[in-house]
Each structure stands twice: as C-alpha cells, then as structure tokens.
Amino acid sequence: MxxxxxxxxxxxxxxxxxxxxxxxxxxxxxxxxxxxxxxxxxxxxxxxxxxxxxxxxxxxxxxxxxxxxxxxxxxxxxxxxxxxxxxxxxxxxxxxxxxxxxxxxxxxxxxxxxxxxxxxxxxxxxxxxxxxxxxxxxxxxxxxxxxxxxxxxxxxxxxxxxxxxxxxxxxxxxxxxxxxxxxxxxxxxxxxxxxxxxxxxxxxxxxxxxxxxxxxxARPAASVRVRGPEPAALAALGDRLAAEGATVTADEGGMSVAGSTAGRVGDLAHEMGVRLHELTPVAPSLEEAFLELTADSVEYAAGPTGGGTR
Ligand SMILES: Nc1ncnc2c1ncn2[C@@H]1O[C@H](COP(=O)(O)OP(=O)(O)OP(=O)(O)O)[C@@H](O)[C@H]1O
Missing domain, CATH: 3.40.50.300 (P-loop containing nucleotide triphosphate hydrolases)
Structure with a gap:
C-alpha cells in the first residue's frame, strides 16, 4: 500500500x-x-x-x-x-x-x-x-x-x-x-x-x-452520427436540432450532431416521422479523453515555464 x-x-x-x-x-x-x-x-x-x-x-x-x-x-x-x-x-x-x-x-x-x-x-x-x-x-x-x-x-x-x-x-x-x-x-x-x-x-x-x-x-459521447435514406427529411431534422442548440455538420449520407444525445435525436426523428438507418454515439478515444482531462498541464508543459530543468 x-x-x-x-x-x-x-x-x-x-x-x-x-x-x-x-x-x-x-x-x-x-x-x-x-x-x-x-x-x-x-x-x-x-x-x-x-x-x-x-x-x-x-x-x-x-x-x-x-x-x-x-x-x-x-x-x-x-x-x-x-x-x-x-x-x-x-x-x-x-x-x-x-x-x-x-x-x-x-x-x-x-x-x-x-x-x-x-x-x-x-x-x-x-x-x-x-x-x-x-x-x-x-x-x-x-x-x-x-x-x-x-x-x-x-x-x-x-x-x-x-x-x-x-x-x-x-x-x-x-x-x-x-x-x-x-x-x-x-x-x-x-x-x-x-x-x-x-x-x-x-x-x-x-x-x-x-x-x-x-x-x-464516463467518457462523454462527443457526437452522434445520423444517417437516413431521405436527405430532405434528414435536413429538416438537422434544422430542428440546430434550433435546439446542437451543432450539426452535414457529411456524406447523413450528418454528425454534437451537443445533443442519441436519445434526443431518435425521439425527435420519431416525432417528425424521419426514417433513420443509423444513430451512433461517437465517443472520443481514450487518448482524447485523457488529453481533455490533462489539458491544463499540456498547455503548461508547452508554455514558456513548462520545460524546467531537473
Ligand atoms: N530537481 C528538480 N529541480 C527543478 N525542477 C524539477 C526537478 N525535478 C522535477 N522538476 C520539475 O517538476 C515538474 C514535474 O516533473 P516530473 O519529472 O516529476 O514529471 P513527470 O510527470 O515524471 O514527467 P516526465 O515523464 O517527463 O518525467 C516539471 O516541471 C519538472 O521540470
């Protein structure tokens, strides 16, 4: 011990x-x-x-x-x-x-x-x-x-x-x-x-x-990947999510939604009658989670006083 x-x-x-x-x-x-x-x-x-x-x-x-x-x-x-x-x-x-x-x-x-x-x-x-x-x-x-x-x-x-x-x-x-x-x-x-x-x-x-x-x-989901067969309906869903404060980025065949949850996106899609083929929370890698946890010290290490001598 x-x-x-x-x-x-x-x-x-x-x-x-x-x-x-x-x-x-x-x-x-x-x-x-x-x-x-x-x-x-x-x-x-x-x-x-x-x-x-x-x-x-x-x-x-x-x-x-x-x-x-x-x-x-x-x-x-x-x-x-x-x-x-x-x-x-x-x-x-x-x-x-x-x-x-x-x-x-x-x-x-x-x-x-x-x-x-x-x-x-x-x-x-x-x-x-x-x-x-x-x-x-x-x-x-x-x-x-x-x-x-x-x-x-x-x-x-x-x-x-x-x-x-x-x-x-x-x-x-x-x-x-x-x-x-x-x-x-x-x-x-x-x-x-x-x-x-x-x-x-x-x-x-x-x-x-x-x-x-x-x-x-405990790692937070960084974003949610959303795909569906109807681009217009998906875009409408994206607009609603953006209006709620999420950050929506269109990409091939769908969109990536940050600042919301898979649950919220799914509920809203259901409510709006939008067909989905994919709804995937994308967690940051452990390495990213670690960098986030220690961000202060990384800045410190890179700063002018960080590289002290032994
Ligand atoms: N003998 C010393 N005199 C002055 N500063 C020191 C001394 N030993 C360590 N430090 C400073 O204390 C801080 C912590 O250093 P330490 O070596 O314990 O970190 P570490 O996490 O083990 O990193 P590393 O993996 O680079 O060894 C650093 O800013 C380092 O420059």
Missing amino acids: ITLRGLTKRFGGVTAVDDLTVEIRPGQVTGFLGPNGAGKSTTMRMVLGLDRPTAGQALVNGRDYRTLRHPLYEVGALLDATGVHPARSGVAHLRAMARSNGVPERRVAQVLDLVGLDARAAGKPGRALSLGMGQRLGIAGALLGDPPVLLLDEPVNGLDPDGVRWIRGFTRRLADEGRTVLVSSHLMSEMQQTADRLVVLGRGRLVADAPLAELIA
Whole structure:
C-alpha cells in the first residue's frame, strides 16, 4: 500500500506535485498517468525517500521510507533504465546490491530467473545490455527483497513489442500475487493495456482516481452520427436540432450532431416521422479523453515555464 496525503513538492517557483492525496492499493496494477512534466517521477521519488516533500506525506505500508529498517524488503523500484555501471556485469551489480542490503546472495539467481535473464545475459557488462535486458535487470534489482510494493517509472519506454508484452504480463503477475504495483506512463494507450486503476496527474494535481473501466464508461459521447435514406427529411431534422442548440455538420449520407444525445435525436426523428438507418454515439478515444482531462498541464508543459530543468 502506498498512501499519499497532501503530498506537495515545490522546486523554486515550480510546483511539481500539488496537494496529492491518494491511496494505491495492493493486488492491482495502478497506472500513474500524466503528460511529461505532470509530476509522476517526483511523486515516485518522494515515495522512495529520494526527494523530501515540501508538505504532506508519502507512506509505504504506513511508514515514511526514511524510517524503514530494510527498505528493499518493503518497496522495489525501477526509476531509470538500469543504473548498471558500463563495465560491470548485471550479476555483479545485483550481488553488490544484495550485499549492501542484507539480502542473501542466493536470491540473485532467483530474481534473474524470475525476469528471464540467463547466465550469459546476466554476465554481460552494462554497456553491452540492450534496453530490454536493462529493464529486466532493473526489475530483478527491484525484486531482490521480494517487496510487497513496486514502483516502475515508464518501464516500457523505448522497448520493442516483445519487451512491452513481457512488462505487461509481468506487472500483471506481480499484482496477482497481491503486491501493490504502481506503473507510470504518459501514454493512455499503454495504460489501457496494463492498468486496473488509473491515477491521473495534470500539472502536479490529481485529475482522476478511478478504475479504468469507470473512466472509459464516463467518457462523454462527443457526437452522434445520423444517417437516413431521405436527405430532405434528414435536413429538416438537422434544422430542428440546430434550433435546439446542437451543432450539426452535414457529411456524406447523413450528418454528425454534437451537443445533443442519441436519445434526443431518435425521439425527435420519431416525432417528425424521419426514417433513420443509423444513430451512433461517437465517443472520443481514450487518448482524447485523457488529453481533455490533462489539458491544463499540456498547455503548461508547452508554455514558456513548462520545460524546467531537473
Ligand atoms: N530537481 C528538480 N529541480 C527543478 N525542477 C524539477 C526537478 N525535478 C522535477 N522538476 C520539475 O517538476 C515538474 C514535474 O516533473 P516530473 O519529472 O516529476 O514529471 P513527470 O510527470 O515524471 O514527467 P516526465 O515523464 O517527463 O518525467 C516539471 O516541471 C519538472 O521540470
């Protein structure tokens, strides 16, 4: 379990994370979604004790990271690719990590096995690792202490389709084992494939916190597609809808009606005796819904003060 309470981080004049209160629960993959610069990495860094909150709290299993006696046993993280020294092998990296955290060395072979890295791959120096192997190694490191909580920051960035599939399957398995799994991404399409629940950030603020299915269902219908065999009757229907305040755009074989509902268009067509062959609500794509949710922060990211330095 990860608990954020009023979590706030300011860097000079930039509020990277703004009064964030949310609970990330076990047994689920929680997608942490937001455009670049929304504050996802900063939030994860505060959970891991790498950045100190300006205000509020970030708790792992009810405790501040800095008070955990054996943090590797409580929370594992993949923050950036691997952190493996270019000249050091993956297995040497994991052994050093295990030693300095009081994890028995036999666990190294176990985690390599879990992430599907064989001895040959694990024996390569950091500089010879592909991005996909580097991610697996990073996740192996996160799993060394078999922690109940895992944070993965943009784990699929730059991976090939096989690597992406592997990460998706693996995060699912970790959640099914009852762990708390928080996975960040700036891509709605990615989260759609991975997450049970979404926590959406925009400009450091909580924009949504709901099951994925609920967010999908809550998307408003952007417009209604209407087709019929009688152009004149359809045009009359369009005029009535426009008079009610809808925006009607004629297109081939029919029209598109925004600012009304399929129910209203259908009722009116019935009342006017207009034959219809199609009446289809057209929902915006999830990507569009996401952009809408985070529109403020997108503007912010594109604005003159958006691209601050780390
Ligand atoms: N150490 C720092 N010093 C100053 N500003 C920072 C620092 N770290 C982050 N920021 C700023 O805080 C804001 C949030 O950044 P953060 O990296 O947390 O966002 P993000 O959602 O993880 O985006 P990305 O996917 O691009 O990493 C940005 O405006 C960023 O420039």
